[in-house]
Amino acid sequence: MADAAKSGRPEGMGLGSLRSGFLLVVLVFIGIPWYAGLRLLDLRSEDAMRSAAEADLLNRRDVLTRLTVLGNPEKRYDELMSQLARTPLKPHALARRAAALVKREQGALELTLFDADLRIVPLPGLSAPPRRASERFMRALCARGEDPQPKLLAAFGGDPEAARLMAEAPGSLVKLENAFIRSWGGWWTVRTRAGKPLAHLVAFVHRGKIDPDLLMDRAVREVRRLIDGSMTVGWLHPFEHGRVRPADLSWPDGLGGTIASIPPDVGEFEWQGKPVLLVDGSRGERLFAIPRDSRQAGRESAMPAYVLSSVCGILALAIVLFGPAVSVRIGLRGKLTILLASGGGLLLAGLMLTALFDRTDRERILVDEFKQRHLRLLARIDDDFLSELFPALREYEAALEKAGAAGRDTAADVVVRHIEPMVAKVKSILNGIIVVDAEQRVRYFSSGIDDPRKAGESRSFLNDVGRSLMLEFQNKAKTLSGKRQDEKLITDIIANTLYYGIRAGRQIQFQKLMNQGMIVYAGVAGGTSRSAGAILLATHDSCRAQRSYLARVADRWPWAKEGPRFAAVPIPPDPAWTAYPKRSTGENLELRRWRDRVAGERLPIHGFTCIHGQDYLLTAVPGTRLDGYVLMIAQPMSRIREWTVALDRRMGALSLAILALVVGVTVAVATRLLRPMRHLENALDDIRSRTFKARVPLGGVFELDRLGERVNLVSEDLRDLQIARSVQEQLWPEEEIAGPGWAVSGRCISAADLGGDYHDWAVLPDGGIMLAVGDVAGHGIPAALVTAAAKVELGMQVRRRCGPADALTNLHGAFGEQAGSFRPMSLWLGIFDPESGVVRAASAGHPFGILALPDGSTEFVGRPGYPLGSRHSATFEEVRVEMPAGSCLVLYSDGLPEAAGCGGEPFGYDRLCAAVTRLRGLPPADIVAKLLETVSEWSGAPIPADDQTVLVLSRPCPEADRRGAA
Numbered sequence: 001m002a003d004a005a006k007s008g009r010p011e012g013m014g015l016g017s018l019r020s021g022f023l024l025v026v027l028v029f030i031g032i033p034w035y036a037g038l039r040l041l042d043l044r045s046e047d048a049m050r051s052a053a054e055a056d057l058l059n060r061r062d063v064l065t066r067l068t069v070l071g072n073p074e075k076r077y078d079e080l081m082s083q084l085a086r087t088p089l090k091p092h093a094l095a096r097r098a099a100a101l102v103k104r105e106q107g108a109l110e111l112t113l114f115d116a117d118l119r120i121v122p123l124p125g126l127s128a129p130p131r132r133a134s135e136r137f138m139r140a141l142c143a144r145g146e147d148p149q150p151k152l153l154a155a156f157g158g159d160p161e162a163a164r165l166m167a168e169a170p171g172s173l174v175k176l177e178n179a180f181i182r183s184w185g186g187w188w189t190v191r192t193r194a195g196k197p198l199a200h201l202v203a204f205v206h207r208g209k210i211d212p213d214l215l216m217d218r219a220v221r222e223v224r225r226l227i228d229g230s231m232t233v234g235w236l237h238p239f240e241h242g243r244v245r246p247a248d249l250s251w252p253d254g255l256g257g258t259i260a261s262i263p264p265d266v267g268e269f270e271w272q273g274k275p276v277l278l279v280d281g282s283r284g285e286r287l288f289a290i291p292r293d294s295r296q297a298g299r300e301s302a303m304p305a306y307v308l309s310s311v312c313g314i315l316a317l318a319i320v321l322f323g324p325a326v327s328v329r330i331g332l333r334g335k336l337t338i339l340l341a342s343g344g345g346l347l348l349a350g351l352m353l354t355a356l357f358d359r360t361d362r363e364r365i366l367v368d369e370f371k372q373r374h375l376r377l378l379a380r381i382d383d384d385f386l387s388e389l390f391p392a393l394r395e396y397e398a399a400l401e402k403a404g405a406a407g408r409d410t411a412a413d414v415v416v417r418h419i420e421p422m423v424a425k426v427k428s429i430l431n432g433i434i435v436v437d438a439e440q441r442v443r444y445f446s447s448g449i450d451d452p453r454k455a456g457e458s459r460s461f462l463n464d465v466g467r468s469l470m471l472e473f474q475n476k477a478k479t480l481s482g483k484r485q486d487e488k489l490i491t492d493i494i495a496n497t498l499y500y501g502i503r504a505g506r507q508i509q510f511q512k513l514m515n516q517g518m519i520v521y522a523g524v525a526g527g528t529s530r531s532a533g534a535i536l537l538a539t540h541d542s543c544r545a546q547r548s549y550l551a552r553v554a555d556r557w558p559w560a561k562e563g564p565r566f567a568a569v570p571i572p573p574d575p576a577w578t579a580y581p582k583r584s585t586g587e588n589l590e591l592r593r594w595r596d597r598v599a600g601e602r603l604p605i606h607g608f609t610c611i612h613g614q615d616y617l618l619t620a621v622p623g624t625r626l627d628g629y630v631l632m633i634a635q636p637m638s639r640i641r642e643w644t645v646a647l648d649r650r651m652g653a654l655s656l657a658i659l660a661l662v663v664g665v666t667v668a669v670a671t672r673l674l675r676p677m678r679h680l681e682n683a684l685d686d687i688r689s690r691t692f693k694a695r696v697p698l699g700g701v702f703e704l705d706r707l708g709e710r711v712n713l714v715s716e717d718l719r720d721l722q723i724a725r726s727v728q729e730q731l732w733p734e735e736e737i738a739g740p741g742w743a744v745s746g747r748c749i750s751a752a753d754l755g756g757d758y759h760d761w762a763v764l765p766d767g768g769i770m771l772a773v774g775d776v777a778g779h780g781i782p783a784a785l786v787t788a789a790a791k792v793e794l795g796m797q798v799r800r801r802c803g804p805a806d807a808l809t810n811l812h813g814a815f816g817e818q819a820g821s822f823r824p825m826s827l828w829l830g831i832f833d834p835e836s837g838v839v840r841a842a843s844a845g846h847p848f849g850i851l852a853l854p855d856g857s858t859e860f861v862g863r864p865g866y867p868l869g870s871r872h873s874a875t876f877e878e879v880r881v882e883m884p885a886g887s888c889l890v891l892y893s894d895g896l897p898e899a900a901g902c903g904g905e906p907f908g909y910d911r912l913c914a915a916v917t918r919l920r921g922l923p924p925a926d927i928v929a930k931l932l933e934t935v936s937e938w939s940g941a942p943i944p945a946d947d948q949t950v951l952v953l954s955r956p957c958p959e960a961d962r963r964g965a966a
Helices: 002-007 013-071 073-085 091-104 131-142 150-157 162-168 212-227 255-261 295-321 332-357 359-388 390-406 411-426 452-473 489-503 542-556 583-587 589-601 637-688 702-731 780-799 804-818 908-919 924-939 959-965
Strands: 109-115 184-191 197-205 231-236 268-271 274-280 286-291 430-437 442-446 508-513 516-525 534-541 565-570 605-611 614-622 629-636 737-739 742-749 757-763 769-776 825-833 838-844 849-852 858-861 879-882 887-892 948-955
Touching: 013 073, 013 212, 013 231, 013 274, 013 286, 013 589, 073 091, 073 184, 073 197, 073 212, 091 109, 091 197, 109 131, 131 150, 131 162, 131 197, 150 162, 162 184, 212 231, 231 255, 255 286, 359 390, 359 542, 359 614, 359 629, 359 637, 390 411, 390 516, 390 534, 411 430, 411 442, 411 516, 411 534, 430 452, 442 452, 452 489, 452 534, 489 508, 489 516, 516 542, 534 542, 542 565, 565 583, 565 589, 583 589, 589 605, 589 614, 589 629, 614 637, 629 637, 637 702, 742 757, 742 769, 742 924, 757 780, 757 948, 769 780, 769 887, 769 948, 780 804, 780 825, 804 825, 804 838, 825 887, 849 908, 858 879, 858 908, 887 908, 887 924, 908 924, 924 948
Parallel strands: none
Antiparallel strands: 109 197, 184 197, 231 286, 268 274, 274 286, 430 442, 430 534, 508 516, 516 534, 565 629, 605 614, 614 629, 737 742, 742 948, 757 769, 769 825, 825 838, 838 879, 849 858, 849 887, 887 948
């Protein structure tokens, strides 16, 4: 006990240090690894639950999407017919399947089957339609809806425009002008895998035969059979509040009312601990899907991992707190070894935890990088589509530029000569190209269409548009009539659109012309004014151009075993739109599901999918220029997982290397640092006890030697400061003095251990009172020595009965010999005569004293002068003032008026004078305390930035006068 008290250490420190070190080792090497391993299992469980929840949400969304398709008549029968048309069966086998479908739909669907030669094929068990009308209707569909006797077409289609409308959209249902019978119609071509036509299907859907509520009930039952009870699916009628359908199925109590009360903008909510997904149907009905298993059960399954992790942490603490008692005091070597080993163990544990916990995050980061990379790549593929037309576009521009330079009369001939050799290169995607001269004459036409009739239609259409466009540039175009009977209204509108596009610098435009997507190039030779000499107008088939471009992309794609896969799945059902890289790509159900989602939302979608038994990260975007396709890139997940595992292995190897390095460094450093650290500990204990006797021996580790030198210097400086502080405090006046009708008090607050301010007062042999306040430049021991010398010298001068000016002159000479100009000192010196109340004063560069008179006015006492020791020679002027009863004289150092406030503004002389005036009637000691308190509140700092000294000489009023004044 005595040794512990003598050394300054608390009793039992050895046992506490041992327990602390042992606790740290146990936590680092036992508790943290156990807790980390169990927490890792917990994180894996949470990640699996999160992935399962995301997959469940995606699955429920797909199920409700499927339900909306099956519950909508147009979408339902469009999909049924598309599935039937994708079956490459011979006509008689296809007839049996078509007959079964018609019977199953109970009169809502009417099907007619034709073979490849457009002859009708009877459906077993069903009555055949009129052969002549039906076959004529089929021939009209192949002829783009045209027939010289439209009434015969109406006999089969129910509407004279039915053939034209259906011919414009092969492979899909279109809405017809009929009400309840043949409300929708469409036709599909059944092809072999090689693309050869096998048969044709013509379908009509009768709205009058469909009950929308029963159709939705039927769709729910079909979906429930598909999902096999994995979730609960149903719907609510918009006009039957709270009633869940189908009505013949059992539903939980309160489910309908809860769903009906959910606002329309809410897509998912919790009900009895289960997430409920909502989707609105086309008629306002609310479709819902609820998973069979609750996510809360998943959370509860994770609780054992939390409990086991906590138990492991408690066991690690119990090893230290309730283990065998240790009575051997641990030494410095043990402390250092435990410290460094624990630090290295923490670093190793951090790396291991990073490798374990961040595995999912690293995989997610890699996935995000691939998503961004795939988006950029697909955007570049989409943007580069026009490269398919770059050769032709460059030739178009060059032809118009040459024609513009040739002159108005020959511009058309120049354009024709330039583009004629080039047309053959782009005929595969060229619908038509014309050149119109300044006289609105068509000078050239060419087309890549093999059908003479369609080529003639294209020529007639382009001729009208080209002439109207030339009239626009010549300011001869007629005002648009707006009448539907005007046969040239459409061509005039198109020409007007192209005209303003050319003027805006958009020679290339994407438009739908002649019921198909076109890439239109329109340019003018000779400027956009009346000097236009020729018009070049070219239309390119967007479908053929996109197919040609995507075939080139697929051919150049870097196909590798574990590399990304590219796919382009067409949106239109028309067989002319081919999937890439193979036709079978468009038949993959998973890719078609992704295509439908992207085509419906028109936004990029990322996700995980399984194709042919392999997991992929899939990115799908709708084409902007490639508007007929959904573009996809699939990255195999096996490659991403390989990169993650490789990083885990590198992290493990690095952790083992760090562990070996930590063990070696711990042994070496503990041995090397033991002795110097013991010496440092002893020296610091000596400083703490303020004896300042111990010194750190040098020799050993260079850095510790430098630290030892600094400890020795600090010890010496602290010892010197302690001595100097004691001397300086002894030089200050010990107590206040007072006499009849006067009193003196003062105080100094130093900004450092040794300040540079000086203050003194004394009673002279002749009864006068000597007052002095000074300030030496700087702080510390040199400034303290100067103040000590000033006190001695000043005492000698006043004993000689020198006046203030003479005393300052003699002090200045002494300072010049002793301190030079390195430590100049300002000093205010005054002598007060109690009999007369007169103060004689002189100032050596010090702030003037403030005399507060009884009437509340103030005046400064002093004359300008140079600080002591600042110049070789100086003179000082003496001033005499009378202090009436009730006045006080305040002397101070510059630390008061220069004290900075919170905003940097100094306290200033005005505030100081005001404070003196306010406090003039108080005793001197109170005036000193209040002034220092006021300045401290202004600066807001407990320790001033500069020394602050205040000395007050007060002449109180007689008692009677004081009562009268009161």
